[in-house]
Amino acid sequence: EGLSIDQNASSKIDNSSTDEDQAPSAAEQSLLQKILRKGLIESTKDLKIQRKDPNSPLYSVKTFEALNLKPDLLKGVYKMGFSAPSKIQETALPTLLADPPQNLIAQSQSGTGKTAAFVLAMLSRVDTTKPYPQVVCLSPTYELAIQTGEVAAQMARYCPDIKMKYAVRGEDLPRGTKLDDHIIIGTPGKTLDWSLKYRFFDLSKITVFVLDEADVMIDTQGHQDQCIRIHKMLSSKCQMMFFSATYDEKVMEFAEMIVTNPLIMRLMREEECLDNIKQYYVKCNSEEEKYAAIRTIYSLITVGQAIIFCRTKKTASWLSGKMKQDGHGVAMISGELNVDERIKVLDRFRIGDERVLITTNVLARGIDVSAVTMVVNFDLPTDMNRKADYETYLHRIGRTGRFGMAGIAINLIDSDEMMTVCQDIEKHFGKKIILLDTENEEEVE
Numbered sequence: 001e002g003l004s005i006d007q008n009a010s011s012k013i014d015n016s017s018t019d020e021d022q023a024p025s026a027a028e029q030s031l032l033q034k035i036l037r038k039g040l041i042e043s044t045k046d047l048k049i050q051r052k053d054p055n056s057p058l059y060s061v062k063t064f065e066a067l068n069l070k071p072d073l074l075k076g077v078y079k080m081g082f083s084a085p086s087k088i089q090e091t092a093l094p095t096l097l098a099d100p101p102q103n104l105i106a107q108s109q110s111g112t113g114k115t116a117a118f119v120l121a122m123l124s125r126v127d128t129t130k131p132y133p134q135v136v137c138l139s140p141t142y143e144l145a146i147q148t149g150e151v152a153a154q155m156a157r158y159c160p161d162i163k164m165k166y167a168v169r170g171e172d173l174p175r176g177t178k179l180d181d182h183i184i185i186g187t188p189g190k191t192l193d194w195s196l197k198y199r200f201f202d203l204s205k206i207t208v209f210v211l212d213e214a215d216v217m218i219d220t221q222g223h224q225d226q227c228i229r230i231h232k233m234l235s236s237k238c239q240m241m242f243f244s245a246t247y248d249e250k251v252m253e254f255a256e257m258i259v260t261n262p263l264i265m266r267l268m269r270e271e272e273c274l275d276n277i278k279q280y281y282v283k284c285n286s287e288e289e290k291y292a293a294i295r296t297i298y299s300l301i302t303v304g305q306a307i308i309f310c311r312t313k314k315t316a317s318w319l320s321g322k323m324k325q326d327g328h329g330v331a332m333i334s335g336e337l338n339v340d341e342r343i344k345v346l347d348r349f350r351i352g353d354e355r356v357l358i359t360t361n362v363l364a365r366g367i368d369v370s371a372v373t374m375v376v377n378f379d380l381p382t383d384m385n386r387k388a389d390y391e392t393y394l395h396r397i398g399r400t401g402r403f404g405m406a407g408i409a410i411n412l413i414d415s416d417e418m419m420t421v422c423q424d425i426e427k428h429f430g431k432k433i434i435l436l437d438t439e440n441e442e443e444v445e
């Protein structure tokens with residue numbers, strides 16, 4: 001009796017809670033992914049290529065030397081620690097650098113080397129003897145534009161003659177300015193103002209037009225139209241480069257409006273799977289018991305880091321408060337933190353300042369902290385109808401096959417309803433979720 005009252009009480013709190021965190025916007029997601037990912041994602045998948053004229057030759061390179069880059073640019077590439085082109089770069093770079101220029105649409109998941117590819121192409125196309133903008137690169141947000149600009153600045157570190165300017169909020173120029181920068185990296189609205197409204201530069205002189213993060217772009221009201229208005233003013237000889245992390249009909253429609261006669265390149269995403277994950281569940285009767293389970297689990301893991309997912313901000317704060325009281329160093333990310341704050345917390349976690357990260361749905365995807373060996377679902381992921389949310393489960397605990405380390409996932413179950421959700425998850429993935437008796441420590445090994 002007592003137990004069932006407890007359960008009802010806690011599920012009532014959960015049901016009525018309005019503090020359930022929403023997943024972040026596409027732009028925030030993309031930014032976090034960029035900042036968190038410090039290295040290239042290698043791919044085991046084949047590149048899929050589509051083009052109008054199958055007779056035109058298709059080149060690919062295995063080295064950066066083979067691209068005949070300006071020596072100072074090549075030096076910059078090596079200084080960034082790149083030794084060989086990534087899978088998409090092998091084929092994208094010869095296309096982007098070809099004469100006559102070729103248009104490209106490329107889709108591959110974040111971290112596969114798209115930005116480095118188009119930045120290299122942008123830099124290598126600049127003619128520094130001409131003192132006016134020749135390259136326009138559009139990004140969906142201020143932060144994403146800055147990220148791209150920083151990559152460009154690093155790569156161009158030995159090319160001091162190349163001048164770049166951000167067309168983003170906060171950058172304001174006096175009327176009548178004529179820009180002498182070669183590269184403009186900006187958001188659609190500001191770039192449109194600078195070109196059409198204030199005539200700071202002439203879009204018809206642009207030779208390279210890059211549209212980055214197209215999927216995020218169309219996610220933002222008005223961006224797509226602004227991009228199209230900019231695109232209309234470009235010369236027909238301008239080279240078009242179009243990038244997206246995802247591929248669907250809306251993105252392709254947009255691509256076709258912007259890019260004529262393109263080479264289309266797609267790299268399928270590396271599937272996340274549960275193959276090398278051991279999955280367990282622990283039966284608990286209250287939040288307190290869940291906390292006791294966490295404490296036991298915590299004492300059992302001696303290496304690596306753990307992430308604990310809670311359904312609401314409230315639970316996340318409560319849990320992190322309790323763990324801190326018990327003297328454990330924990331990091332917490334919930335929807336209350338802005339992007340900058342989230343990045344700071346994640347950076348600290350990544351360098352190992354804390355061993356445990358507590359979070360909500362704001363962080364289901366895109367975290368890629370290689371030292372994380374354990375994921376705990378303090379609350380199982382469910383949808384609006386309190387049914388199992390398989391996709392989120394996979395994103396929380398799945399690893400990409402070849403590169404994923406073995407890991408452990410532990411699900412804390414505190415009601416019959418959640419037991420059913422757990423069983424549904426087990427059935428859905430066809431992978432056993434084993435009962436873990438936290439009294440019996442042997443089993444975790």
Ligand code: ADP
Nearest residue numbers: 038039040082084086110111112113114115116
């Ligand atoms: P995307 O734009 O597809 O998200 P990026 O170009 O940002 O990918 O590359 C992802 C990460 O890999 C970045 O940290 C970048 O510095 C690194 N990187 C890109 N190309 C290479 C390469 N050829 N060799 C090694 N690292 C690379």
